[in-house]
Amino acid sequence: MLLSINPHNPQLRLIRQVCESLRQGGVIVYPTDTTYGLGCDIFNKKGVRRIYQIKQRDPRKPFSFICADISDVANYAQVSNFAFKILKRHLPGPYTFILEATRLVPELLTTKQRTVGIRIPENEIALAIVRELGHPLVTTSVNPSGEEPLNDPIKIQEEIGKRLDYVVDGGVLLNDPSTVISLLDDRIEVLRDGSGDVSWIHQL
Numbered sequence: 001m002l003l004s005i006n007p008h009n010p011q012l013r014l015i016r017q018v019c020e021s022l023r024q025g026g027v028i029v030y031p032t033d034t035t036y037g038l039g040c041d042i043f044n045k046k047g048v049r050r051i052y053q054i055k056q057r058d059p060r061k062p063f064s065f066i067c068a069d070i071s072d073v074a075n076y077a078q079v080s081n082f083a084f085k086i087l088k089r090h091l092p093g094p095y096t097f098i099l100e101a102t103r104l105v106p107e108l109l110t111t112k113q114r115t116v117g118i119r120i121p122e123n124e125i126a127l128a129i130v131r132e133l134g135h136p137l138v139t140t141s142v143n144p145s146g147e148e149p150l151n152d153p154i155k156i157q158e159e160i161g162k163r164l165d166y167v168v169d170g171g172v173l174l175n176d177p178s179t180v181i182s183l184l185d186d187r188i189e190v191l192r193d194g195s196g197d198v199s200w201i202h203q204l
Contacts, residue, residue, distance in 0.1 A: 002157045004169045007031070010128040019133045021165045027051055029142050029156050030129060031170025032121035034094045034178045034195050035149050036156065037066070037139040048108050048138060054163055056144045062109050064096050064117030065136040066126055073118050076105050076136060082186040092122040094195040098182040109138070119178060125170055141177065151175035 005014050018028060022039075025046035029036050038054065040047025042065050052059055067073045070087050077099035079087065087097060101116040110116055119139055121127070130137050141149040142156055150156045153169040161167055179196030182189040188201055 001164075001166050002153060002161070002169055003166045005125050007123075007125055007170055010125050012128075012132075015125075015128045015132045018129055018166055018168065022047065022129075022133055022137070025050070026165035027054065027163070028129075028166040028168060029153070029160075029164055030126055030137075030166075030168040031123055031153075031173060032066075032119070032126050032139065032178075033092070033123045034121065035173055035175050036142045036151060036153070036170070037126065037137075038142045039066070039137045039139055041133060042106060042109055042136045042138055045106075045108065048106070050163075051138060051140065054144075054160065055140060057140075058145070059108075062111055062116070063138045063140045064119055065109060066119045066121060066130050066139050067136050068127060068130045069120065072130075072136070073099075073120070076102055077116055077118055078102060080183075080186055083183045086183060086188075087120075090196070090200075091120040092127070094121070094176075094178045095119070096178045096180045096192075098180065098184060098191065100184060115184065117180065121178075123170070125168060129168075149175055149177070 022041045096117045101114045143149040151173045157167045176195040179194035180192035
């Protein structure tokens, strides 16, 4: 179902409608500040398994997730003083930061090394959903593994809408993925170049 939500002032009634679906194992597509995200409630195993099926993705390869703010990140990841300063400076923004997971993170969403990818996108719709849901939202690009991500909500609805509960329309996005940066052991390592600028790393 294609659902139009105001990108600047998301309607609470519609956000609650989406979150009710997520709590019941729903899978949605929603806009971020980079690409469209395919998401579900991180604590709903039914939803997570549905996303693995839609993505045709190796279950040993975990997903990242979206938090509401930096204080929320600390519930799910080990945030050192070094990491906190970087997160505070660059989030919300087009970055995925890799950190050590806490025990709250479901095993389906961690690597064998117990690390997680954390995002706080600069997008009011995505953040409104996470705040109303009360905990993080799985995020992964809208495409079968190895294929180009879809960036037009109408095309997404046409191609995979029958397998989703909602496609939240945020307009056509640029389709530039987030920059992935590891902060493990208080060391900075760029794992994927994306829309987030990395020139600041050389100034540290």
